[in-house]
Amino acid sequence: MTMLDNRPAATKLNSKVPSGVLADKWDNFKANAKLVNPNNKRKFKVIVVGTGLAGASAAATLAELGYQVDAFTFHDSPRRAHSIAAQGGINAAKNYRGDGDSVHRLFTDTIKGGDFRSREANVYRLAQVSVNIIDQMVAQGVPFAREYGGLLDNRSFGGAQVSRTFYARGQTGQQLLLGAYQQLSRQIGLGGVRLFNRCELVDVVIIDGRAAGIVVRDLLTGEVTSHAAHAVVLATGGYGNVYFLSTNAMNCNVTAAWRAHRRGAYFANPCYTQIHPTCIPQADETQSKLTLMSESLRNDGRVWVPKNADEQRPAHQIPEEDRDYYLERLYPSYGNLAPRDISSRAAKRLVDKGQGVGPLKNGVFLDFSAAINRLGRNVVEERYGNLFEMYERIAGENPYEVPMRIYPATHYTMGGLWVDYELQTTIPGLYAAGEANFSDHGANRLGASALMQGLADGYFVLPYTISNGLAPLLNKTLPGTDHPEFKRVEAETRDRYRAYVNVKGTRSPDWFHRELGKMIWDYCGMERDRNGLEKAISEIQALHDEFKKDLRVTGSAEGVNQTLEKAGRVDDFFQLGMLMCKDALAREESCGGHFRVEYQTEDGEAQRDDAKFCHVSAWEWTGDAAKSHMHAEALEFETIQLATRSYK
């Protein structure tokens, strides 16, 4: 494989963006897409891996259309996927407020929020279908917040000047996921979908250049089996857990996407990771994850730190003149609603200067006293009651009386498998949806847009594009699981998991994960620079070598073994971590969530280099993550003027 290393960057990435003016592209695509007649749909098998918003909605919709669908989740139930933890809401260009919103406005906000590093046509389509999502979810019984007249309520969110966010208390992700899960369950009950729970994708099988199926490991028995299909959809989420501490669920991992990458799918923009500004700061060394407090809190909470680094008084005794409401000061027009990357970096700078608050001085205040005075405690409780309770449970402080303490934490990854306009990866027949792909958020995602994208991909994009891909395969025989390539990959997988058990070293997978996470956070976190990244690549390599020699997995490869599951995931995180650093090193500019210290304006804002880096970096696996090969997809903007992002 290493011989690929010296190959020139000749492969032209074909994004397959349809012709026509921007607003017509999706209609043009649909008008020309190939269809499969209803009686023929049942001849096609589609595998959907992951049952979060993107996976569940895709699996349910494809089954409704008549395709045979096999859905895989490593959870015990499809309802557990991490989409469930999204709190704040979902954006849609409904303009129910009459406050100037439109498809075009949502589109431009998303492009600008992404710091002009996303593909224009995909983002426009996302804004277009956003309105259908709300209709669909309401029809399914999602109990969105309502006004007294019975119509839907909205709230505003960071990075937008209109109120377009629909919400269900602080549990919007839960309610949307349960809606999609129920729709999926209906299809399981009807026999349209076969569900494989507690099954983890461990490899993708490619035959004659096309995705032929997947190899999975049954987490209850350790058994490794193959599944063949005409098309495979990976809706397996993001890779934020590479940092060890993140707001991701404990089991979120990159394995599915990474294994597909190793089989030929390009991995795009891995360095674009999002640090969420409002999480509860780390409390001690046993901490296993960080908890996010919804960004919606910034609607009514004011962010501040004491002006004096040596401030000793409790928050409520610090007078106004000794407080620095730094977001309001630095970004007067957006104030506390400045986008995530900007708010996060501002917090980091103040904490680094010693102005942090809390016992470890590792946070900033998010203060509701002004809102409580203005609106009354009842209104604040109505809006954020469950979030306040959650905060109190974790931090042991009552936010009605003491300001919350918050600090940025890794939350979302904009990078992911490279996909074209049809959400197909560079491997024909292999699709990626939701957070697992790279396409819509550019270098930074706006709040309440992840739910929107997951459901857009699953409900309103994939069903059209997959039919277009399947139609030409009608009546063609495809390789089954008895094909030697399936057998070869199965054997390789069995060897891989047996090998983890047989290292018999001294350190647990969690120990390695924690060490790796620290390196990535230090060198490829909120701020990056050349020296740090170069150092990181060699240190990660060294730690990975040690992992191979000194890993300890107790128990066996048969039956339930969570330590072994973890070992496989950490192994893949090492390789991804290296690629992230390599990508961050290559991108010699700052944009969105990627902030290179060397490239900033005089007042410390991100400095893009549109002449050199207005492209997607899609990496090709060559057998060694540190020697991956980059292919650039140039980003062309038809309606948008590239501008410096300003929220001042």
Next chain:
Amino acid sequence: MTRKLTNLTLKVWRQSGPNDKGRFETHVIESITDEASFLEMLDVLNERLIAKGEEAVVFDHDCREGICGTCSLMINGQAHGPQRATTTCQLHMRSFKSNDTIVIEPWRAGAFPIVKDLMVDRSAFDRIVESGGFITAPTGGAPDANLIPVPKPVADAAMDSAACIGCGACVAACPNGAANLFVGAKIAHLNLLPQGQAERYKRAEAMVDTMDEHFGSCTNHGECSAACPKEISLDVIALMNKDYRSAKFKNRKELSRN
């Protein structure tokens, strides 16, 4: 503000598989900060077991922020432990004292067979939802979201029920191993909303019948609601029973027309 807890004795249920008899294993945690969550305390235990070359304790967990419903555990005989309205993953060690003995068991219910150690199989819940816990609304045909107004109190009541995380604490806490709170919550969520009316009675009948295949019967102890981390009200069971009773008449009448 941070305290250290010392000398905690853990009695942890270990069971190698569904057919193993199982036993309690005793471990001592000499010291842990009270900022640690209960599951982080188990992480510490597992790291130690691995260091000693022993198998880690298997337990289900994922989001660790109280919303995915994956974590379980009977802690000193209480589902999700001693703190009201709190899942095990959100329970912190500040709820315990130095020198405490903590008994940790899996959910105990006939419908939730033990898989290994503290992990159980809750897929009977999924079977119930598959039988009717949905509104039939295939993708694509939905009318405008504001076409049907939903009075705010109705939307709020539906949301109260929809807050269920499907963890199974209600079943584990019930002396009969009944799932009425879980099923009642889903039926109340969907049957209260105007969008759910078309299938209201079919749903109630199908879900209750599937529930009865797997779970015990309700005898109104109310332990389920007391154990529920989302504080789902017993009212949902009343609503379910009412709709089930109506369904038995209405559905029969409709059938007789065919």
